[in-house]
Amino acid sequence: MMSGDADRIKSWERLLEAGLKVTEHKQDEEAKKYPLRKQFRPAAPDIAKASLKRDFEVGLVYYVGDDVEQDRALCGLEKPPTAHTFKEALERKRKILEESGIMKELGFDKKKGFFKY
Amino acid sequence: MMSYIVAPQKKLKEPIPVPGTKEKVTDLVVIHDPTKCTGCGQCMIGCAYKHFRTFDKRYGLLYVFEDPINKGRYVNANCSHCVFPMCLASCPKEAIYKDEKGIVRISPLLCVGCGTCNQACPIGIPRLDEERKVYVKCDFCDGDWPMCVQMCSSNALRLLPRKEAFEYVNKLRSGK
Amino acid sequence: MGTKASSGSTGTKYGYFLGCVMPAKMPWAEKATFLVSKHLGLDFDYMKESVCCVRPGVWKAINPDWWLTLTSQNLATAEKQNIVIVDSCNGCYISHWECLQELKEEPEKLEMVNRNLEKAGLKVTLSTDVKHFLQVLYEDVGIEKIKENVVKPLNIRIMRHIGCHARKHDERFPMYFDEIMRATGATIVDTPYDKTCCGLLLYFADPKTSIFERIGVKMQTAKELDIDAYALICSGCYDQFERAVKVYKDERGIAFETPIVHFSELLALSFGYKPEDFGMMYCRPIPPTKLIQKLKEGK
Ligand code: SF4
Ligand code: SF4
Ligand code: SF4
Numbered sequence: 001m002m003s004g005d006a007d008r009i010k011s012w013e014r015l016l017e018a019g020l021k022v023t024e025h026k027q028d029e030e031a032k033k034y035p036l037r038k039q040f041r042p043a044a045p046d047i048a049k050a051s052l053k054r055d056f057e058v059g060l061v062y063y064v065g066d067d068v069e070q071d072r073a074l075c076g077l078e079k080p081p082t083a084h085t086f087k088e089a090l091e092r093k094r095k096i097l098e099e100s101g102i103m104k105e106l107g108f109d110k111k112k113g114f115f116k117y
Numbered sequence: 118m119m120s121y122i123v124a125p126q127k128k129l130k131e132p133i134p135v136p137g138t139k140e141k142v143t144d145l146v147v148i149h150d151p152t153k154c155t156g157c158g159q160c161m162i163g164c165a166y167k168h169f170r171t172f173d174k175r176y177g178l179l180y181v182f183e184d185p186i187n188k189g190r191y192v193n194a195n196c197s198h199c200v201f202p203m204c205l206a207s208c209p210k211e212a213i214y215k216d217e218k219g220i221v222r223i224s225p226l227l228c229v230g231c232g233t234c235n236q237a238c239p240i241g242i243p244r245l246d247e248e249r250k251v252y253v254k255c256d257f258c259d260g261d262w263p264m265c266v267q268m269c270s271s272n273a274l275r276l277l278p279r280k281e282a283f284e285y286v287n288k289l290r291s292g293k
Numbered sequence: 294m295g296t297k298a299s300s301g302s303t304g305t306k307y308g309y310f311l312g313c314v315m316p317a318k319m320p321w322a323e324k325a326t327f328l329v330s331k332h333l334g335l336d337f338d339y340m341k342e343s344v345c346c347v348r349p350g351v352w353k354a355i356n357p358d359w360w361l362t363l364t365s366q367n368l369a370t371a372e373k374q375n376i377v378i379v380d381s382c383n384g385c386y387i388s389h390w391e392c393l394q395e396l397k398e399e400p401e402k403l404e405m406v407n408r409n410l411e412k413a414g415l416k417v418t419l420s421t422d423v424k425h426f427l428q429v430l431y432e433d434v435g436i437e438k439i440k441e442n443v444v445k446p447l448n449i450r451i452m453r454h455i456g457c458h459a460r461k462h463d464e465r466f467p468m469y470f471d472e473i474m475r476a477t478g479a480t481i482v483d484t485p486y487d488k489t490c491c492g493l494l495l496y497f498a499d500p501k502t503s504i505f506e507r508i509g510v511k512m513q514t515a516k517e518l519d520i521d522a523y524a525l526i527c528s529g530c531y532d533q534f535e536r537a538v539k540v541y542k543d544e545r546g547i548a549f550e551t552p553i554v555h556f557s558e559l560l561a562l563s564f565g566y567k568p569e570d571f572g573m574m575y576c577r578p579i580p581p582t583k584l585i586q587k588l589k590e591g592k
Contacts (some may be wrong), residue, residue, distance in 0.1 A: 010544055011536065012500040039248075041170035047497045048172065048351055059344040062317035072320045075572030080316035080323075081341045089342035092413040093366060100409040102359050155457040156507070157490035159350055162498050166354040174498040183506070189485035268353060270387075270457035270490070 019049035024109075025117045042117045044106045049115055056097065056108060059083030059090040126276070127262035132219030133279065135200050142200050143219035146282045147179075147263055147274055149193040150289060154273035156183060156191035163268035167258065178244075178255040179265055193274075194240040195265070196221070196255035204254070207237030220257045228252050307429065308340030308376030310367070312385045314528035318535065322528070322555035324571035326381060326426065329560045332442060333434050340378060342370050346385035348529075350494035361402055362409045364392040368423075369415035381426035381557070382528040383458035384493075389423040425459070426557075427526065431469040439476050444565040446478025448591045449521040449584065451559070452551075453481060454511065454534075456527040457490050470556065474524060477563035484514050491530040492537075508537035515551040521584050526556040538578045552581035562588060 020026055023046065031039050044052055051061050064072075064084045072078070083089040094110070097103050107116035132141040161177030169176040179195035202221045205213040212227035213234060223234070223243060228251040234243040235252065243254040258264055266276045277285060307330075315323050330337035344366055352360035367389060371378045380386035396403045397419055407416055430439065453474065459466040474481055492507030512534075515523055525531060534553045541547045554573075561571060568574060568585050 007501075008544075009500045009504065009540060011540055012496070043170070043355065045166075045170070045172045045497070051351075055345050055347075061313040061345055061348070064317055068317050071576040072316070074575045075320040075324045076570075077320050077324055080311055081339045081343075082311050082316060083342065083344045084316070086342040089344050089366075089370070092415065093344045093363070095413040096362060096366060096409055099412040100359070100362050102356075102362075153460060155460065155488050155490040157457045157492070158495040158498060158502075159354075159457075162350070162494060163354045165498075172354070172498045174495070187485070188510075189487075189489055264354070267357065268350070270350075270494075271460040272462070 015050055016047050019046040022049055022053055022113065023115045023117065027117070040117075042107060042115070044108075044115060052106070053108070053113065053115070056094070056103075056110070057113065059093055126278070129218050129220075129257065129260035132217070140200060141215070141219050142279065143198045143257060143260075144278055145276050146197050146279050147195050147266060147276055148197075148282045148286055149181075149195060150273045150275070151184070151190055151192050152289070152292075153271050154181065154191040154193065155271050156181060157270045159268040159270050160193075160265035160274055163264040164255075167264045168253075168256075177265075178242075178253065194242060195274075196238075196242045196257075198255075198257060203237040203239060204234035204243055207233045209233060218257075218260050220260065221254070222256055223252055223254055225249060225251045225253075305336065305433070306376045307335060307337045307379045307424075308371055308374060309337060309426075310340045310343055310346070310378050310380045310382075310385055310389070312343075312380070312382045312528055313345055314382065314532045318576070319528060319531055319555060321572045321575065321577075322381075322531075322557055325555060325557040325561040325566075325573075328566055328571060329557050329564065330429075332561075332564050333430075333438065335429070335434070337379075338376075340367075340371060340376060341374065343367055346380075346382075346388040348384060348494075349388045349391070350384070351497075358402075358405065360388075361392055361395060362406050364388050365396065365406045365410060365417045366413070366415060368393060368396075368419075368421055369410055369417045371421045372418060373415075377422045377424055379424050379426055379429055381526055383425070383456040384527065384529040386423065386425045387458040387461060393419065393421070393423055425466060427459070427466050427469040427473070430473060436472055436476060439473060439560075443477055443563045445563055447559060447563050447588065448478060449587065450480045450482055450518075451522045451524045452484060452511075452515050452518070452520050453487065454491065454523065454525040454527075454530055455487075456525070456530050459527070460488075470526060474556070474559065477559050479524075479559060482518055482520055484511075484518070486511050486514055491527075491533040493529050493533040496533065496536070503533070504537045504540050508534055509541070512538070512541070512549045512551060516549060520551060521587060522554045522559070522581065523551050524554055524556055524559055531555070535578050542578070549579060550583070552577065552579045552584050554581060554584070 055061050079085050130144050133144045134141050158174050161174040162172050164178050165171055165176035181191055181193040184190040184192050198221045210227050210229055212224045215221050230250045235241050243252040246253045266274045347363040378389055455467045455470050492503030495503035
């Protein structure tokens, strides 16, 4: 099914890139800089970071923007009554994340929207 | 109705003695039902994350792969912390031991990475850890509720007492 | 009268949990689900203020305690609204259901969760219930009533993908799915890959296996058998199907033609609704033009 150099899955690589982009200390770069240091693996794997970030910022993994709203209107629907609409729910979620120490252990900086490592 | 809650024992208890010997084995064992497995790979990912903090399933300490003969069926190999472990018997450095909980472990301090245990184990469970150059194998999640069982999406992996597990596997075999 | 939303009793207030994928990617399924449940006379509404169910595949691996904490936010919200959570995504269902079971079994965990939720002004008392949409249809409504409502039997051949988590209990949910699909008049084609996972979680770990050896073989089989539609119920699975179809199309130049449809769409069609009623032809990677054509010609 797969052939030659068509072995790469670009959308997956894009996802990984997105994860690396929101990381402050990138492990592979650090490893090149300090080859004798033992590599350490962050609690949030790079590949999952993009979706984790969206989860923290939107409350759900997918964003509902204007284009999606249009599609929904075509199907006869309004804005979904999830955390997209009810910002209080998102606030509550953030508070839980913050207070239970999850954000800290994952190294997520809420203000900058960055993973520390 | 909720049939799988009937397995309430989530942690290892006292290891059970093997009659006629001084050996002791874990009272629980993980078994896999290929008729239920969907090949989702969550077990391997859970294990890989728990032990190596990565989602790369190649780091997992149990292995699920597609049956080469029956397509669409998935088979698995996971350590059963044997009564008489071949891996333990074969190790030239005596790096493999059975601890007080009955878990068969490899000591990373003694292991020289020769790979004999992999050859000796009937299902080739111990694998090379590329980073530390020692062999690693399932440690039964230290006697906790095994991650692979927690993660299994279709209840194909089960945690059963040894005797029941044996009967269950026999039933599975005769069913086919 | 009690706060306990007992299962199966008439007058149960259902709160439909949308999840992440459905509102963003499958509005047609959302609409169809509501058409069907209203048609069957259920007290069915959205569950409001819901947040992500927290993908058990990711969060349980990272830390089971965090998963419990985050999932119980939804449970607490549902308790406040006095509803029974209904999920049609298997992932959401199993996340909520297992969380509820675990909190019921282990009081220390319940205490831990409540300690964390307290700061956000929430509390779990375990008075709610979690149900799968299949369960609501089959156990609470009943197959007889569904059969009575089928006015336009579908004369199509479908393959189905029920999903891993729906197999967690026993063979109950797959059986419900098949029976309800047969009630719509559709013929189910069995293939060896029916049970195979969609590869959603594997996508993070091993994208090639996840796309080519999971969805790839499924869609290939569908193509070879020339079926009319691929029916599924789980939004998580749909996400992966859509992703795989896009990868095949954009990166490999292979276009699959079997439309991927949601279970409720077929149900709605058999209840006499028209494809336009729930926007069946919009926002899909594979438009179901042929299927709609066939259904029109059929009657
Ligand atoms: S590694 Fe193999 S031989 Fe050793 S205890 Fe496990 S299954 Fe038995
Ligand atoms: S019991 Fe634990 S260590 Fe062993 S295979 Fe399962 S998750 Fe890995
Ligand atoms: S998690 Fe369960 S269903 Fe998935 S591959 Fe592992 S054993 Fe099979």
